[in-house]
Amino acid sequence: MGTGQQSLQSPSLSDSTSSAKGKPSNETKPPVEVGLVIAGVLDTIDREAIEAARRRLMVELESRFADFRWTLSSVSRTEIDIARRVDPVVFLDDGQMERDLHQWDFVLIITSADLIGHHKPFALGVVSRTIDLAVISTARIDPNAVELSADDESRIERIAERLQVLVLRCLGHLNGLPKSLDPNNLMWDFDNVIELDSMTEWTADQLNAMTSNLRAIADLRLEERMRVNTRSKFGFYARVAWSERREILNGILEAEPWLFPLRLSRLTTAAVSTMLVLMMTSETWDMAMSQSISIVLGMVLVSMCGTTAYVVARQQLLVRRQDRLLSEQIAVSKITTTLTVTCGLATSLLTLFIVSLILSYTLFAQPVVEKWGLSVQNEILFSHYVRLCGVIAAFSLCIGALGATFEDQSYFRHVTFVDEEL
Template sequence: MTAAAPSASGKRSAASAAGGEYVVGVMTMDVEGKASDRFRRQVERATEAFDAAITEALGVRVELLTFRGPHLTPAAGAYAPLDFLQIGLAEKLERGVHFLLIVTEVDLMATTLSYTLALPSQLTNVAVVSTKRLDPDFWGDADDEGLAVRRLTALLLHSFGHLLNLGHTDDPENAMHDVAGVDGLEAMTQFSDAQRERMRRALPREAHERSARRGHVGFALRTLVRDAPSIAAAVARANPFRLVTRLPTMIAAALSVLIVVFFSPEMWDVASTVELYQLAGFAVVALATATVVLYRAFAFGGVLGRGRVLAESTVVTGAATALSLLLTMLIVFGVFAALTYLGIVTLFPRQLMETWPTVDPAVRTLDHVKLSLFVASLGVLAGSLGGRADSKDLVRGVLFVDEEV
């Protein structure tokens, strides 16, 4: 295990990539007023054990890093892990490491569980781990620092396994056993031979170690082609159908516009006169605009690193995020179009369809399809503006976090 000098991060990254060596950083991230010698000692001991468990088996290098003083604000007694993740995403690029495990001693806020011990994000190659609940004295038991270190080591192994796309196992002594709480963590000490082989094969694919200082557009295009399977897998993990459920404000704003527009006679004039190709073009523009609006609201910033370096991992993260949001918009658009068409054929009598438009009667199926496309496009556009008010943590949790441990 070696300590890294931040000023040498760019050189180290280039040397690592050239030599085929992959670097795993374990970074302590102190919150102001929360740092302690005990915490640092536990992380150092756990990192040594983590290093011994993976270095020889995978041929990686583990480095202990320090990032001091993110001035984060707790909410409801806990800190948002995605704030740590956003800082870690930038630090991973600046420090020249391929995988980053952030360790903090403050409690992490959970979204679906009573508490969170760790959050791995395979898309960003960053995991956040908390030591807050690992000490037995937190639960009212006798102090045992050695037990806390063994539990932290297990969390580091478990999180790193997720970054290399390992799934859970039923073996309670395996590092990838499904974590239900702190009890039993200390027994999760090993990977199987099959898991180590899968991790060795996954390293070149998941590390995304390439970078470019010039020719960013060409580099980005080559990365999109080369890493298309990784981007598709990230989109599948995010699940655009689940993402729709995290945008209630967007859906409400879109439905309010849809209802008003649906009962407007002017929309029936549009349906009866505009060409289908024009509406198709408008729908494409609406979907693209909505995706850009939501991307700016929910994606992590910081495209270029120091020295205007564009990293492969940054391109993959941005592409997967944009594609997930685009597919989400397509789902919303399809639902709105279907609801509009259903409302037309069930609510409006033929006589009204003939007399309401001021240009031509809108009684043909094609007229109904065109009206549905137009109303759905307007709904998606209006909804994207309202969607910016949705919870950033909930949306980012779907996009970037694989699981809450």
């Protein structure tokens, strides 16, 4: 549970003043709630810098996006035990728990631990659109990391400034903004900490895009529009899948599941090894070529559903401490995660099918194929090769899923959830 929760909210405006100016009162503005989770025990410098950054962020967000009623809450989780260097995915469960508990729109976890990068030597932060969450480290944005003579006041000021930039960069990503080629833009893909100091602006197009996305997020959530006593779990998930289809699709695209075969080496190794063994076995050719197309399609479908369910369960991708809660945020996260894994495995299946089709059609002479495919009464056609490779791909994917269980759980969760390392 979070402790020491504090909130900053947009100041209330009187209805009379708002009406006189023709502007909506603060109470009628759509709300956007952002949560800051302070993970672990921080020193005085970091605590003061985070509080300073929090106040600046409130001013910045209210200025840039005045059409919304902003709430910036802070929860201290001092009981979280962190090492000097940690994998950022260890914070995901706690972040999701706090987000579900407080019904925040976005959650930002701030830690003093140095974050381990899987695609970079180190990471200042990671972002996940799948679960509307980001993890940010203060370890390397402290001037003391490179300039031991910096005094406390300048350290607090610089950490606060850089932390503000990182938070805005993460919020931009979480709202679907692409990277920018302008070094002064907040969406610049920076290479080092020093570049954060020059990242200060958003373009008008970026602000409009963020405003549009924030307006959609600020709408009443689906569970608030439905009568609690009439909603079923299946019906609720179906409605969420349809109403939030764009958000789900964006989350899947950010996760880049088509790179699963390259990123998950154990899965790919197991699947390819199985494919090669099956291709060199005459019984496989005889059995597969004699099957009907409908049976082959059924095998492919069963293998896809079975491997997706197995991998999701084995890697504990949907395990949550608030599993009894039924909210739109939780539903979107679970649907996006499941479909991301499904798309990743579908990519592996398609790759196995294409490779096996090319190899079987080009490397095996016709007399050998006719001898191995004894069950085929008529001439062996291209469609028989398609059936063969469909069966091989289905079996290979199943064995590949077993290989995926040997993937480090932290790394698998990183591949599935993390869109970008900062």
